[in-house]
Every structure is written in C-alpha cells, then in structure tokens.
Amino acid sequence: MSKIRVRDAYCRRAEEYIQAVGSMDHVHRDDRELVLKKAKLADGLVLDAGCGPGHWTNFLQEHGAEVTGVDLAPAFVERARQRFPRVPFRDGSLEDLQVPDGSVAGILSWYSIIHTDPGDVGKILDEFARCLKPGGYLVAGFFEGPRLEAFDHQIVGAYRWPVHELSGALEDAGFSVRGVRTRTDPGRRPHGAILARKDLGDNQLGDQGLGTRFSAASPGVVTRCPESAPVPGGVPGNGDDLDVVLMRERPRAG
Numbered sequence: 001m002s003k004i005r006v007r008d009a010y011c012r013r014a015e016e017y018i019q020a021v022g023s024m025d026h027v028h029r030d031d032r033e034l035v036l037k038k039a040k041l042a043d044g045l046v047l048d049a050g051c052g053p054g055h056w057t058n059f060l061q062e063h064g065a066e067v068t069g070v071d072l073a074p075a076f077v078e079r080a081r082q083r084f085p086r087v088p089f090r091d092g093s094l095e096d097l098q099v100p101d102g103s104v105a106g107i108l109s110w111y112s113i114i115h116t117d118p119g120d121v122g123k124i125l126d127e128f129a130r131c132l133k134p135g136g137y138l139v140a141g142f143f144e145g146p147r148l149e150a151f152d153h154q155i156v157g158a159y160r161w162p163v164h165e166l167s168g169a170l171e172d173a174g175f176s177v178r179g180v181r182t183r184t185d186p187g188r189r190p191h192g193a194i195l196a197r198k199d200l201g202d203n204q205l206g207d208q209g210l211g212t213r214f215s216a217a218s219p220g221v222v223t224r225c226p227e228s229a230p231v232p233g234g235v236p237g238n239g240d241d242l243d244v245v246l247m248r249e250r251p252r253a254g
C-alpha cells in the first residue's frame with residue numbers, strides 16, 4: 001500500500017476514526033498495561049510512531065513519559081494537537097523518523113505498520129533500530145493471523161502477520177523478541193503484540209536465563225515463563241512473562 005494512499009485515506013476519514021477507536025476507552029486494559037510498563041522504564045524519549053489522533057501519546061505523557069507522536073497523516077497530527085495541546089506531535093514518516101542514531105529510549109508502533117507492504121516493513125524496522133539506544137524497547141501491535149496476507153481494512157488495505165514472521169523480521173533488523181501476546185476479542189480481528197529489544201551488539205547482557213524467548217525458526221512456538229517463576233535477586237515473578245523479563249533485565253542494564 002503506497003504511503004500516499006495511506007495518508008490520504010486517514011486524512012479523509014480522520015474524524016470517523018477518532019469516533020470509532022480514537023480514545024483510550026477503546027484500548028484493551030492488557031494493552032494499556034503492557035505499553036505503560038515499558039514506557040515507565042524508558043530512560044529518555046519515547047516515540048509514538050504512527051500515533052494517529054494521539055490518544056496513546058497523551059496517555060503516555062499523562063503517566064510521566066517524555067513522548068512525541070509522529071504520523072504520516074497531517075489531519076491526525078492537527079487533530080492530535082487540538083485534542084492534547086500539551087503533547088508534542090509532528091508530521092513524519094516511519095521510514096525516516098528524523099532523530100539522531102541511538103537517541104530514543106522506546107518506540108510504540110501501535111498498528112502503524114499494518115498498511116505497509118511486507119517487503120517494505122524491514123526498512124521501517126531498520127529505522128526503529130537506528131533510532132533506539134542499545135537495549136531500548138519496541139512495542140508493536142498488529143493484526144495477527146496464521147499466514148501473512150492482505151485484507152480489506154475499513155480505512156485502507158492492511159496485512160495480518162503471523163507472530164513468527166514478524167518476529168523474524170524484527171530479528172533481521174537487530175532486535176531480540178522478548179515477549180509475545182495474542183488475543184481474539186469477541187467481534188474483533190485477532191490481535192498480536194510483540195515486545196522487542198534492540199540488541200546491544202556485543203551480547204553484554206547475554207540472553208542466558210531469561211524467561212521468554214521466541215524462536216523465529218519455530219513458527220507458533222512461544223516459550224513463556226512458568227507461573228510465579230522465581231527471579232534471580234529474589235523478586236517474585238507474577239506469571240506475566242513480560243514482567244519477568246523486565247525484572248530480570250533491570251539489574252543487568254547499564
């Protein structure tokens with residue numbers, strides 16, 4: 001799907017989108033919690049990459065993150081500024097986020113690569129990796145499915161991705177996939193979220209002992225931490241794989 005088509009489609013239907021899904025009331029509680037946990041740990045700028053009408057960006061700022069929203073569709077950026085005047089937003093493209101290398105602590109890409117032709121997704125993931133500090137996190141939300149395929153999205157054509165294929169693309173771009181969640185809510189398309197960490201480059205942290213690993217070579221296999229997994233240092237896990245990873249990594253970071 002060309003960027004111009006995506007931009008024009010969202011500009012034409014910006015108000016409709018806002019009414020339908022443009023507030024945090026439309027976001028599943030699990031997703032809010034997942035993103036917030038990572039954003040709270042980010043030490044520096046978080047980019048809401050493909051922020052749409054800005055509700056996620058505002059939510060993150062309200063919870064203390066230093067965040068900027070970036071979007072292709074000027075109508076969304078304008079409406080986001082009106083709706084959330086204290087939050088910084090700018091026009092921009094996922095392919096060229098206009099920040100220095102390694103300057104960003106976290107990136108949220110919530111359903112923002114769904115319209116990108118699969119052959120072009122790697123360029124965006126490379127750009128995310130360029131922007132992030134080593135060890136920085138990316139949280140990506142997307143339509144999940146058993147095979148990579150296009151479908152007719154209400155606004156403009158989109159793609160659903162199998163977890164293992166998007167994970168493989170992330171690993172190709174220099175990320176380690178640290179957690180995966182999938183869910184199908186009644187009346188909704190299957191949802192996926194991937195938490196990925198930009199590699200340090202020299203394996204300083206190592207990956208030994210981390211509870212959540214995803215093997216791109218093993219479609220459909222997601223290894224999760226056991227319930228209440230014991231965590232080195234005595235901090236108990238709570239059964240949430242993403243939490244366990246987070247707590248294990250913190251002492252080693254830096």
Ligand SMILES: C[S@@+](CC[C@H](N)C(=O)[O-])C[C@H]1O[C@@H](n2cnc3c(N)ncnc32)[C@H](O)[C@@H]1O
Nearest residue numbers: 010050051052071072073092093094110111112
């Ligand atoms: C489905 S909406 C998601 C918006 C918002 N993240 C949300 O959760 O409501 C997809 C958004 O990604 C933006 N987008 C798509 N491709 C983009 C690109 N190449 N560069 C920047 N933004 C892009 C669109 O303009 C649109 O705002």
